[in-house]
Amino acid sequence: MTRRWRLLLSAVAIAALLWLLLAAAERALALAQRFEALPAYLQWTLGLALLAFAVAAAAIGVWLLKPRRRRVPVPPPSREAIESRIQQLQATGANTAQLSGELGELDRRHHSGRLYVAVYGEVSTGKSSLINALAPQATRPTDARAGTTRAVSHHDGILPDGRSLTLADVPGSQEVDGEARQTLARDEALRSHAVIYVCAGDLNRRQAEELHALAEVGKPLLLVLNKTDQWTPDELAALITHLRQQAGDSVDAVLATCAGGEEHFRRERADGTIEHVRRARTPQIAALTQALLEIADTGAVALEPGREQAVLSQLHQATGTLEVKVRSEQAEAIVSRYARRAVVGALAAIAPGSDLVIQGALATAMARELATLYQVRLSDLEIEAFLKQARLTLRTSTSLVLAIAGNALKAFPGLGTLGGGMVHAVAYALIFDSMGKALAATLAERQQLDQDTAAAHLRAMLGAAGPGRLKRLAALTREALAEPRDEPPPQLEDRRQP
Numbered sequence: 001m002t003r004r005w006r007l008l009l010s011a012v013a014i015a016a017l018l019w020l021l022l023a024a025a026e027r028a029l030a031l032a033q034r035f036e037a038l039p040a041y042l043q044w045t046l047g048l049a050l051l052a053f054a055v056a057a058a059a060i061g062v063w064l065l066k067p068r069r070r071r072v073p074v075p076p077p078s079r080e081a082i083e084s085r086i087q088q089l090q091a092t093g094a095n096t097a098q099l100s101g102e103l104g105e106l107d108r109r110h111h112s113g114r115l116y117v118a119v120y121g122e123v124s125t126g127k128s129s130l131i132n133a134l135a136p137q138a139t140r141p142t143d144a145r146a147g148t149t150r151a152v153s154h155h156d157g158i159l160p161d162g163r164s165l166t167l168a169d170v171p172g173s174q175e176v177d178g179e180a181r182q183t184l185a186r187d188e189a190l191r192s193h194a195v196i197y198v199c200a201g202d203l204n205r206r207q208a209e210e211l212h213a214l215a216e217v218g219k220p221l222l223l224v225l226n227k228t229d230q231w232t233p234d235e236l237a238a239l240i241t242h243l244r245q246q247a248g249d250s251v252d253a254v255l256a257t258c259a260g261g262e263e264h265f266r267r268e269r270a271d272g273t274i275e276h277v278r279r280a281r282t283p284q285i286a287a288l289t290q291a292l293l294e295i296a297d298t299g300a301v302a303l304e305p306g307r308e309q310a311v312l313s314q315l316h317q318a319t320g321t322l323e324v325k326v327r328s329e330q331a332e333a334i335v336s337r338y339a340r341r342a343v344v345g346a347l348a349a350i351a352p353g354s355d356l357v358i359q360g361a362l363a364t365a366m367a368r369e370l371a372t373l374y375q376v377r378l379s380d381l382e383i384e385a386f387l388k389q390a391r392l393t394l395r396t397s398t399s400l401v402l403a404i405a406g407n408a409l410k411a412f413p414g415l416g417t418l419g420g421g422m423v424h425a426v427a428y429a430l431i432f433d434s435m436g437k438a439l440a441a442t443l444a445e446r447q448q449l450d451q452d453t454a455a456a457h458l459r460a461m462l463g464a465a466g467p468g469r470l471k472r473l474a475a476l477t478r479e480a481l482a483e484p485r486d487e488p489p490p491q492l493e494d495r496r497q498p
Contacts, residue, residue, distance in 0.1 A: 076309055076312065076313065077312050077313060077315070077316035078312075079103075079312060082103075082312060082315050082316060082319060083103070085319050085323065086099050086100060086103075086319060089319070089322060089323065089326060092326050092330070094322060094325075094326045096322070098318075099315060099318060099319060099322070102311065102314075102315055102318075103315070105191065106191075106308060106311050106312075109191065109307075110304060110308065112164070112166075113164065114156075114163075114164040114165065114166045115159070115163060115164065115165050115166070115193055115194070115292070115295070115296045115303075116166050116168065116191065116192040116193050116194075116307075117165065117166070117167050117168065117192055117193065117194045117195070117196055117292065118168045118170055118185075118188045118189050118191075118192040118194075118195045118196070119131055119167050119168060119169055119170060119195075119196045119198065120170050120185060120195065120196065120197045120198065120210070120214065121197060121198030121199065121226075122199075122207070124200060125198045125199055125200040125226055125227075126198065126200060126226040126227050126259045127169065127198045127226075128169065129226075129259035129260055130196075130198055130224070130226055130257060130259040130285070130288075131155050131167050131169055132155075132259070132260075133257075133259045133260050133283035133285050134157055134165070134167060134285065134288070134289070134292075135155045135156065135157025135158075135165065135167055136157070137156070137157055137158060151171050151184060152168050152169065152170055152171070152184060152188050153168070153169045154166055154167070154168050154169070155167045155168075155169065159289070159292060159293060159296060160289060160293065161293060161296075163296055165292070165296075168188050168191075168192060170184060170185055170188050171184060185210070185213070185214065186213070186214075186217065186314075187314065189214055189217040189219060190217060190307075190310040190311050190313075190314050191307070191311060192219060192307070193219065193220070193295065193303045193307055194219055194220040194221070194222070194292070194295045195214050195217070195219050195220070195221045195222070196221075196222045196224055196288075197210070197211050197214060197221065197222070197223050197224065197251075198224045198226050199223065199224070199225060199226070199243070200225070200226055200227045201225075201239070202239070202242060202243070202246070203243065203246050203247075208246060211223065211247060211250060211251070212250050215250035215251065217310065218306065218310065219306070219307075219310070220252050220295050221250065221251045221252055222251065222252060222253050222254075222255060222288070222291055223243060223247050223251040223253070223254045223255070224254075224255050224256075224257050224288055225239065225240060225243060225254065225255070225256045225257070226257050226258065226259055227258060227259070228256045228257065228258045228284070229258045229281070229284075236256060240254055240256060252291075253291055255287045255288050255291060256287065257283075257284060257285045257287065257288050258281065258283060258284040258285075259283055259285065260281045260282065260283035324444070327373060327374065327444070328440075328444075330373055331370060331373060331374075331436070331437075331440040331444075332437075334366065334369050334370060334373065334436065334440075335366070335370075335432065335433055335436030335437055335440065336433075336476065338362055338363075338365070338366040338369075338432050338436060339428075339429045339432040339433050339436070339473075339476060340429075340476060340479070340480040341362055341480075342362055342428040342429060342431070342432040343425045343426075343428055343429050343476070343477050343480040343481065344480055344481070345362065345428070346424055346425045346427075346428035362432070363387055363432070363435065364383055364387075366432070366435070366436055366439075367383045367386065367387075367439060368383070370436065370439050370440050370443060371443065371449075373440075374440070374443040374444060374447070376443050376447055376448060376449070378449055382449045383449075385451055386439065386449060386451065386454055389451055389454065389455050389458075390435055390455075390458055393455060393458055393459060393462070394431065394462075397459075397462050400462060400463070401427050401430055401431065401462065402423060402427055404427075404430055404462075404465045404470070405423045405424070405426035405427040405430060406423055422477070425477050425481070426473060426474060426477050429473045429476055429477050429480075430462070430473055433461070433469075433473060434458055434461035434462050435458060435461075437457070437461050438454050438455075438457035438458040438460075438461050439454060439457075441453075441457045442454040442457055
């Protein structure tokens with residue numbers, strides 16, 4: 001565009017802007033005149049409405065223009081913190097062999113100086129042939145590494161420049177199904193420096209989902225199209241273009257390879273006979289080898305921190321899962337212990353016709369022990385409020401509790417012959433079991449004693465009367481009553497209001 005045309009367009013734009021400003025000014029004057037002609041009460045009403053609108057618009061503008069407070073990033077888990085948590089779990093008797101083995105494998109790979117590459121692909125993609133082409137020296141898989149599953153085999157090879165290479169053959173989506181496959185894939189991708197995904201054509205839906213899931217790990221990811229000898233050059237170029245569109249930004253490169261194998265053809269001899277020939281096909285993996293060399297050129301200094309942090313993050317989650325499991329088992333033991341005590345105390349404290357509400361020393365002690373387990377501070381008022389809410393819930397559920405206790409006795413017919421008040425004894429076991437589990441679930445979810453949540457869990461637990469739970473409560477009652485007692489049964493503090 002010439003300078004003259006730019007000046008002309010600028011003049012037209014300025015004229016249009018002036019026209020709009022004059023039109024707006026004229027419209028504003030007209031509105032002002034009409035406003036002055038209105039009665040006083042309408043002027044005040046309209047003025048207040050305009051003022052409220054202006055204040056609201058200003059508030060919205062301030063909110064939109066106000067700089068957002070940046071979220072404080074969650075610090076990554078440290079090696080020391082994870083080791084400390086594992087030691088605490090070991091002190092409880094938990095099985096931490098897998099967690100410790102994963103830390104050992106992290107150190108072993110760190111000190112080996114090798115490039116670890118995880119290779120994925122379905123059984124029909126030529127994944128094994130590609131691994132053999134990349135590591136022809138490995139006549140058989142090396143032993144399974146500590147902390148890894150035996151379903152992952154490792155093949156040690158050497159890159160063209162002499163650097164060591166280890167390829168992890170990970171089961172594909174058709175070899176292992178469901179959640180186990182996803183766990184295998186993710187864990188081995190976390191342990192590796194880079195990831196190769198092998199396909200033999202367009203990606204189906206399952207392969208595309210698997211590829212994008214591996215991309216989320218954050219490692220260098222190569223999509224390799226294998227068996228390229230089955231297409232013409234034009235077909236191969238079109239397929240590579242389509243794979244790049246399917247993968248998008250998930251992969252670092254899309255490469256074409258031919259892993260070798262055997263080729264079959266017929267050859268006519270000089271005497272006119274036909275000979276069927278089989279011979280090994282030369283692997284075409286130069287592009288993939290070069291990509292691996294470029295990844296290795298990055299150096300361990302750049303690759304190891306990301307790999308180590310990925311493994312530690314996974315260990316952080318696995319340790320948390322085990323901590324939840326161990327804490328749940330400990331809470332179950334606490335609840336069972338107090339339910340047994342309640343059974344013994346029930347025979348001495350319950351009179352016919354009394355309700356099934358417990359607000360005594362046993363319930364308070366159980367609440368405090370559960371709070372200590374979940375590292376939540378509970379005041380006396382909070383415990384009292386929880387027991388009060390439980391009393392209200394139980395008063396409306398007395399018939400249900402007694403019916404469940406009667407069904408539990410049917411699981412052990414001989415239990416009813418041990419003495420009177422057995423229905424009430426089983427009922428007390430059910431009450432403590434329900435209260436304890438409701439409180440434990442609330443503390444685990446909320447990290448505080450939320451009364452509404454606890455009440456909801458209590459109602460659910462009182463109604464959860466499956467055969468397994470009935471038998472367990474009946475067995476608990478029988479065991480509690482069969483135990484020899486040198487001391488009198490504990491008396492429950494009755495704080496019922498008249």
